[in-house]
Amino acid sequence: MAAVVRGMLGNDAEADDVGQETFILFYRSLDKFRGESAVATYLTRIAINQSLKALNRRRTWLSRFLAREHDDDEFGVQPAETVTGPLDEKERAVRVREALATLTPEYRAVVVLRVMEEYSTRETADMLGIAEGTVMSRLSRAMKKLEPLLGSLR
Amino acid sequence: MDDERLLRYVEGSLPRQEAEALERALADDAALAQRVGRMRSVHAALHDARADGFGAFFVARVMNRLNADEFNAAALFYDSLRWLFARAVVVGLLAIVALGAANVAEYQELQVAASWVEEAFGLPHVDMDNALALAQP
Numbered sequence: 001m002a003a004v005v006r007g008m009l010g011n012d013a014e015a016d017d018v019g020q021e022t023f024i025l026f027y028r029s030l031d032k033f034r035g036e037s038a039v040a041t042y043l044t045r046i047a048i049n050q051s052l053k054a055l056n057r058r059r060t061w062l063s064r065f066l067a068r069e070h071d072d073d074e075f076g077v078q079p080a081e082t083v084t085g086p087l088d089e090k091e092r093a094v095r096v097r098e099a100l101a102t103l104t105p106e107y108r109a110v111v112v113l114r115v116m117e118e119y120s121t122r123e124t125a126d127m128l129g130i131a132e133g134t135v136m137s138r139l140s141r142a143m144k145k146l147e148p149l150l151g152s153l154r
Numbered sequence: 155m156d157d158e159r160l161l162r163y164v165e166g167s168l169p170r171q172e173a174e175a176l177e178r179a180l181a182d183d184a185a186l187a188q189r190v191g192r193m194r195s196v197h198a199a200l201h202d203a204r205a206d207g208f209g210a211f212f213v214a215r216v217m218n219r220l221n222a223d224e225f226n227a228a229a230l231f232y233d234s235l236r237w238l239f240a241r242a243v244v245v246g247l248l249a250i251v252a253l254g255a256a257n258v259a260e261y262q263e264l265q266v267a268a269s270w271v272e273e274a275f276g277l278p279h280v281d282m283d284n285a286l287a288l289a290q291p
Contacts, residue, residue: 006205016215019208023216089202096203115200118165121158140157143196150199151192 001040001047007112008051008105010097018054022047037126044117045127048109055105099149107142114139160190164197 002019009015025046033042100108106128113124114135125132162168163176180187257276261267268279 002207003204006208007203011205016208016212019212020216020219024220027220092199093203096199100200111200115161115197116204136156136158139161143157143161143193146196146200147192150196152195 001043003116004044004047004112005051007100007116008048008108009054010101011093014054014058018047018050022050025050041119041123041127044113044119048113048127052105052109055108059105096150099146102149103142103145107138107145110135110138111142111146157193160193161197164190164194 001022005019005022006015009018022043026043029046033039037045100111103111109128110124113119113127114121119127121132121135125135128135159168159172159176163173168176180190253276254274258270258273261273261276266279267273267277268281271277272279
């Protein structure tokens with residue numbers, strides 16, 4: 001669950017806050033849990049929904065103050081090719097988070113669930129309420145967008 | 155070559171026969187091999203960056219919030235007010251409808267209203283003649 005929230009939101013206080021909200025919601029909705037899926041899947045579903053809501057709030061807030069002319073480089077991420085020398089684990093994690101931040105929340109959710117959390121395409125589709133084909137098309141586009149940023153990380 | 159298949163190959167979840175066929179294709183197709191290589195790098199970078207947990211005392215923070223939420227007197231008071239207000243609104247609306255219905259019944263019996271608006275709101279009937287009569291000293 002931490003991987004999902006921090007993959008979606010980064011490694012800051014907001015992610016911690018959403019993590020707490022996720023567990024509180026999970027606790028309060030236990031009586032609605034019918035055991036149709038694993039508890040971990042149920043928790044992940046809550047986590048991804050809370051993360052998407054937080055990202056939408058963040059986007060609304062940012063749009064009030066910032067004019068976004070260049071969506072592609074809004075976070076100033078350099079392609080990995082420009083990095084000189086090998087990166088240590090922390091630097092790699094930072095670059096991955098920055099690269100993920102260039103994706104829209106919908107694409108980021110697919111990457112986090114399908115690649116980082118290793119859910120199947122079907123499970124990812126169920127959690128996000130989209131078709132399996134949509135999962136794969138989003139994943140394909142997201143991976144293409146991430147390739148210049150992460151494709152040469154060593 | 156579709157991305158799902160390549161991704162499953164990179165993840166190591168492609169069935170053995172399909173993986174062997176793909177490896178034969180990779181040996182003959184440099185562009186495909188390069189594509190798989192880059193996908194492998196992106197996959198590994200994402201996978202290695204997977205966070206293990208939240209910071210220290212995360213469980214304590216969750217429990218504090220849960221306890222605070224459950225015993226938050228201000229929130230309970232606010233919820234009670236909302237509960238009361240919602241019911242007061244419903245009762246008020248029902249009273250208005252009942253009063254209107256009573257007015258309509260009474261005016262229809264007396265046959266003094268000229269329109270349903272006068273009936274429902276219990277208004278006195280006013281037309282030009284009696285308005286002029288009222289205006290004269």
